[in-house]
Structures are given as structure tokens and as C-alpha cells.
Amino acid sequence: ERHGPSVERHGPSVERHGPSVERHGLTRPSVERHGPTYLPHVLYFVSSPTRDGQITAILDQKNYVEELNRHLSASVNNLQAKVDTMEKSNTKLTEELAVANNRIITLQEDVERVKEESSYQLESSRKASRSGDGLADGQVLGEARKQLKEETLLRLDVEKELEVQIGMKQEMELSMKMLETDMCEKQDALVELRQQLDDLRTLNLQLAQKSQSSEVSAKQKSEVISRLEEKTNQMAGTIKQLEIRSRQAERERDQAGEDHKLFKQEFGDKIDSLQLEVERLRKHR
Numbered sequence: 001e002r003h004g005p006s007v008e009r010h011g012p013s014v015e016r017h018g019p020s021v022e023r024h025g026l027t028r029p030s031v032e033r034h035g036p037t038y039l040p041h042v043l044y045f046v047s048s049p050t051r052d053g054q055i056t057a058i059l060d061q062k063n064y065v066e067e068l069n070r071h072l073s074a075s076v077n078n079l080q081a082k083v084d085t086m087e088k089s090n091t092k093l094t095e096e097l098a099v100a101n102n103r104i105i106t107l108q109e110d111v112e113r114v115k116e117e118s119s120y121q122l123e124s125s126r127k128a129s130r131s132g133d134g135l136a137d138g139q140v141l142g143e144a145r146k147q148l149k150e151e152t153l154l155r156l157d158v159e160k161e162l163e164v165q166i167g168m169k170q171e172m173e174l175s176m177k178m179l180e181t182d183m184c185e186k187q188d189a190l191v192e193l194r195q196q197l198d199d200l201r202t203l204n205l206q207l208a209q210k211s212q213s214s215e216v217s218a219k220q221k222s223e224v225i226s227r228l229e230e231k232t233n234q235m236a237g238t239i240k241q242l243e244i245r246s247r248q249a250e251r252e253r254d255q256a257g258e259d260h261k262l263f264k265q266e267f268g269d270k271i272d273s274l275q276l277e278v279e280r281l282r283k284h285r
Contacts, residue, residue, distance in 0.1 A: 065204045083187065090180070100169045118155065
């Protein structure tokens with residue numbers, strides 16, 4: 001019973017899982033800085049929805065890049081596992097090919113040995129037939145023919161097994177070539193994925209820096225708003241106090257005017273008569 005090593009063709013189709021990486025041309029939005037000279041203008045700039053939209057867009061792009069980064073990392077790990085499996089399969093096929101080569105060499109030696117024995121038996125039979133030594137020679141000739149037939153059948157079996165081993169060797173060589181081609185393609189895909197992963201990491205770092213810068217800028221603007229609102233509240237309080245004092249001064253002025261009118265009404269005639277009396281006394285002197 002022949003137990004030739006079974007060869008299963010593993011010609012895995014190479015499917016490139018290189019996710020298309022859309023490189024976004026992200027530019028830092030230009031920010032025009034305004035001095036806090038006029039409060040309404042500064043408040044309008046900080047509370048403008050355009051700045052918030054830019055920060056939101058940067059954060060969305062950062063989240064997208066992080067998700068794509070995780071997807072690419074998983075693809076790279078999966079592809080690396082496939083490459084490792086193929087390398088193990090390649091090593092196993094190499095070992096099986098070495099065993100098959102040794103088996104072929106052994107079978108070739110057996111074929112040569114059977115050929116030599118067959119030639120020897122055939123030559124012995126011919127010599128026995130030429131000598132023609134009665135019944136004993138006939139028995140020897142029959143045994144020689146029988147042995148020759150057995151050796152011939154054995155040689156045919158060995159040749160068939162040799163053909164099977166040669167076919168298996170060819171299949172192994174073909175499988176190894178296919179595996180090598182597949183490994184080369186997967187290595188190229190792996191290199192491309194790693195390059196895309198590096199690009200994404202760089203882009204992610206840039207987005208993180210832009211996001212951090214935007215957050216710092218937004219924090220600074222928020223602090224400016226808080227300080228300006230505090231100053232505004234202080235100014236509003238001061239203005240309110242001044243308005244109260246102004247209304248109080250107006251009331252005091254009006255009260256003084258009323259008092260002056262009343263004084264003139266009460267003492268005006270007396271003052272006039274006293275002035276006339278003073279004039280008269282002067283004349284008498």
C-alpha cells in the first residue's frame with residue numbers, strides 16, 4: 001500500500017485590502033486678531049459661528065482619521081497573520097518536498113536494482129535453456145521465469161509509484177511557486193498598508209495639534225470675553241451709580257430753586273421797604 005504524502009493546493013487568492021485613504025487638504029483657518037478696543041466688535045468676533053464650525057470640522061476629521069487608523073491597524077495585523085500562516089505552509093511544503101525527493105531517489109535506486117536483477121535472471125534463464133539439462137533444467141527455467149515475472153511486476157509497480165511521486169513533486173513545486181507569488185503580493189500590500197498607516201498617523205498628529213491649538217485659542221477668547229463682560233458689568237454699575245447721583249443732584253437743584261422762590265416771595269417786600277428806609281435815612285443825614 002502506497003502512502004504518498006497528500007498535497008493539497010493552497011493557491012490563496014490575493015485580495016488587496018488596502019483601504020483607500022482620502023487625504024484631506026486641511027489648512028489652518030486664518031484668524032484675524034482684533035484688539036479689544038470696541039467691546040461689541042470683539043463680542044461679535046468671538047461668538048461668530050464660523051470659528052465654532054471650523055473647530056467642529058477639525059474634531060470630526062480627527063475622529064474619522066482615528067477610526068480609519070484603527071481599521072488599518074486591524075487590516076495590517078490580519079494581513080501579517082496571513083503572511084505568517086503562509087510562511088508556515090511554505091516551510092511545511094518545503095519539508096514535504098524534501099521527503100518526496102528522498103522517496104524518488106529511493107524508488108529510482110529500487111528500479112535500477114530490479115532492472116539489474118531482472119537482467120541477471122533473464123541471463124540465467126537463457127543459459128539454462130541453452131544447456132537443456134533435462135527435467136531439472138526445466139524446473140530451474142520455470143522458477144526463473146516465475147521470478148522474472150514477479151520482478152517485472154514489481155518493477156512496473158515501482159515505476160508507477162515513481163510516476164506518482166514525480167507528479168506529487170511537480171504539484172508541490174507549483175504550489176510553492178503560487179505561495180511565493182502570493183506572499184510577494186501580500187508583502188507589497190502590507191508595505192502599502194503600513195505606508196498608509198504612517199500617513200494617517202502623521203495626519204492624525206497634525207489634526208490633534210490643530211485641534212489643541214483651536215481649543216487653546218477658544219479658551220483664550222473665552223477668557224477675553226469673561227474679562228470684558230466683567231469690565232462691562234463694572235462700567236454698568238459705575239454708570240448706574242452716576243445716574244443715581246445725577247438724578248439726586250437734579251432733585252437738590254430743583255429743591256434749591258423752589259426754596260429761593262419761596263424766600264423771595266416771603267421776604268421780597270420786607271427787603272424793598274428796608275432798602276427804601278435806608279435811602280431815606282441817608283438823605284436826612
